[in-house]
Amino acid sequence: xxxxxxxxxxxxxxxxxxxxxxxxxxxxxxxxxxxxxxxxxxxxxxxxxxxxxxxxxxxxxxxxxxxxxxxxxxxxxxxxxxxxxxxxxxxxxxxxxxxxxxxxxxxxxxxxxxxxxxxxxxxx
Ligand SMILES: [Zn+2]
Numbered sequence: 001x002x003x004x005x006x007x008x009x010x011x012x013x014x015x016x017x018x019x020x021x022x023x024x025x026x027x028x029x030x031x032x033x034x035x036x037x038x039x040x041x042x043x044x045x046x047x048x049x050x051x052x053x054x055x056x057x058x059x060x061x062x063x064x065x066x067x068x069x070x071x072x073x074x075x076x077x078x079x080x081x082x083x084x085x086x087x088x089x090x091x092x093x094x095x096x097x098x099x100x101x102x103x104x105x106x107x108x109x110x111x112x113x114x115x116x117x118x119x120x121x122x123x124x
Contacts, residue, residue, distance in 0.1 A: 011094065011105060011108075012088055012093060012094070015084075015088055015093060015094065015108060015112055016085065016088050018109075018112045019081055019084050019085050019088065019112050019113070020085075022081050022112060022113075023078065023081045023082070023085070026074060026077045026078045026081060027078060029074050029077075030071060030074035030075060030078060033067060033070050033071045033074055034071060036067055037064070037067045037068070037071065040060065040063065040064055040067065041064075044057075044060050044064075077113075080113040081112075081113055083113070083115075084112060084113045084115075087115075094108055096115070096116050096117040096120050097115045097116055097120075098116050098117070098120035099117060099119070099120055101117055102117070103116070103117045103118075104117065104118060
């Protein structure tokens with residue numbers, strides 16, 4: 001276990017840095033979306049739009065749903081990044097959760113939150 005971690009130590013450090021950077025941008029994105037959402041709720045409350053009958057209200061409702069979906073995506077992204085950081089801490093990062101073989105470094109570089117190797121990911 002220890003030797004495995006050591007031989008992969010450099011890559012793990014890179015992964016942690018990449019994940020930390022991704023986490024910061026995902027958090028920033030979520031904060032921005034939450035701000036947009038709060039602003040939208042505020043302005044629609046101010047105009048007292050009727051979502052059912054006012055066509056503008058329907059547009060606002062659609063945009064609000066869209067924002068909610070984006071916020072969910074951003075939260076999922078954050079959760080995936082946190083899970084990946086946890087795997088880095090556990091020493092299980094970079095190992096396929098299905099076959100247990102190492103995930104290709106190119107794949108991890110492109111997708112730092114990947115939990116499966118290319119073979120297992122395409123075989124789902
Ligand atoms: Zn695999």
